[in-house]
Amino acid sequence: LVQERLLQSEKMSSVGQLVSGVAHELNNPLTGIMGFAQLLLLRELDETARKQVETIYAEAERASKIVSNLLTFARRRRAQKEPANLNTLIKRVLELRNYDLRVRNIDVQLELDPALPETMADANQIQQVILNVVLNAEQAMKEDDGEGTLRIATKAAGRTVTIAFEDTAETVRRIFDPFFTTKDAGEGTGLGLTICYGIIEEHGGRIWAESEPGHGTRFVIELPVVAGAAPAPRVADDARASTEPVQRKRILVVDDEDSIQKLLTGVLEMDGHSVTIARNGREALDRIAQEPFDLIISDIKMPVMGGAEMHKRLSDDGHPLARRLIFITGDTVAPETRKFLQGVENAVLSKPFRLR
Template identity: 35%
Template sequence: LRILAVNPAASRTYGWSEEEFSGKSLDEIWVAEDLAAFKAKLVEGTLSSARSPETWHHRRKDGTVFEVEKTGYPVTYEGRPARAFTAQDVTERRNVQERLLQSQKMEAVGQLAGGIAHDFNNILQAMLSLATVLRLRSASPEMAATVAEIEAHIRRGATLTQQLLLFSRREISQHSRQDLGEVVGAASQMLQHLIPETIRVRLDLAPEPLWFDGDARQIHQVLINLALNARDAMPSGGAMVLRTGRLDNEIWMEVEDQGGGITPEVQARIFEPFFTTKGAGHGTGLGLAVVHGIVERHGGRIEVTSQLGAGSRFRVTLPGSPPPEAAAKREPSGETALPAGHGTRVLVVEDEEGARKGLVEVLEFLGYAVTAAASAEEALALTPVAEPELLLTDLMLPGMDGPVLARTLAERWP
């Protein structure tokens, strides 16, 4: 079976000139398995005579395989019976369909993960609060040290639930104008404690500020997750490069490693939640899924290039923003210890009983006068003798959420 003639569009799609196409055997264009099926249909006379599409895999001049939808019908060519075909490259359509299915799957898993993470986070909060009270009340240094170790393990669990909440989009974002270079620089300082000495980390940052609108904490988490992924790809050591740059109206950051590379099969699934190539006890499969979710929510994209035996490069591209006004100053953030209460009146609103009791115990131990409510409705129904001076509320409450409750109570008790 040979090709008699093609049009210019076929020449552009396949890469051969019209002259090269003429007389070419179908064996050079069709993938072997598909060609065998096509010939069998031709012999059996089961090829559709109507213009209904059939899907086959063809090969371009450069050897790449792509999917086409072909419609065929019998014709007469220069007095001989022949068959005319139209072929449409449907690669992009298939990619869009696969991305849509992947998005729907990740959305469903995200909703499940978010619900579990929120409930589990409340349990951890109760455990941490009670452990803190136990440590503060302990007269034995040995007991206090043991409880402190328990607290550390609880915080590790809380870090995992934070990853789940980030992935499921249930974590509250705080967007503002940020410099990507500053975010990467701050993350690189943290990496000093996370990356072994056998791995050399090099910064290759753009000299000018790279402004974007987003949540600095979440982009910081993106870089940390990508860097830890690169670390795990180099168990015997190597080099890691963190880069930033600008391309037109977009800014980007890259994490490059010298690991073993990623196979195409793994690349196809690498951003799926809970997918991991690491053994049991070595990773949750959430790191890159979290990265994917954060980047999408920032209107960006993430691309992977990898070569087996030579390493991988992850590039995150974000929409750029104009510089902030000179008057806009960003205050550094930091955690401060909760001060002694000295009788300050606090209203605690938390729907999970264990977390609520734990918070009450800690606050009362610190000297606060605490009133507790299990819901926004219960808090609004309170008629305390003295108005609360502080409100400590869960963000996600049944019925009315935390921020709305705070505004409502602020109007009642300014």
């Protein structure tokens, strides 16, 4: 068991590094697609054209959610408990599995309690548990008759929150035994649900399976409601952005992607601002030495010099722009990026982002 876990841990670490890099590369073009689609929607369009552009935006937003979920699952990091909503975690998992569930004719029925309280939990670990349970039900129904129904319900009772998964597949015994699996060779190690058992125990909860012949299997996850304070992320919230007119500002945009440069330039100039472009941190520092700016919007990962190093140099020099710097990034899950952002007071905008 220990050797299998070590092998799985090493594999997930490699996958995490790969996915993180790919996600960053995908989020840049997705930002361009979503951004320019939003700019088009601000214009006068006929009904047909508007629906087509709305479809482009919606599909790009769907892709961005998939990338975001992949990042959350693939990154290997220390357990970190923070306020989490189980309904949100369930929806994230289903966004990853919706296509496979549909093509396998598995109907998903949700009964999520809208008043479900948050609890302190490691969101990444709980999502892994939810994903494993969904995959187990999906696999069991596939082997049963190729289709079925998966019902997922949440509820609060006293100081506990519960997730119940009910499928229409036949019972599988020894479900939490290490290495026990009904899958073919190469399709699974039999460790998934065993690891889930350990994760839920570490959270002070319980996970168990119930079944009756001919009535499918019911998985239940029960977690205690644990209150706790966690610092709110300093993420720019476009939904609450003021629509009041703002004074003309001199803004330096630092990004190595042409599409992001053009998008931000178009949006900011539309609001009456003056925009200057730099392709990396070193070029930005040269610009700052030559002319004054009111604000910097900068990517974090760039060739030559990234946003973090540029911020450090500005801070070391006591430059006021170090505090008037907004970071944009396509990967807020990478450990080095998270560590940097948690150590500064600057706002961060995750790619892709909404313009209005």
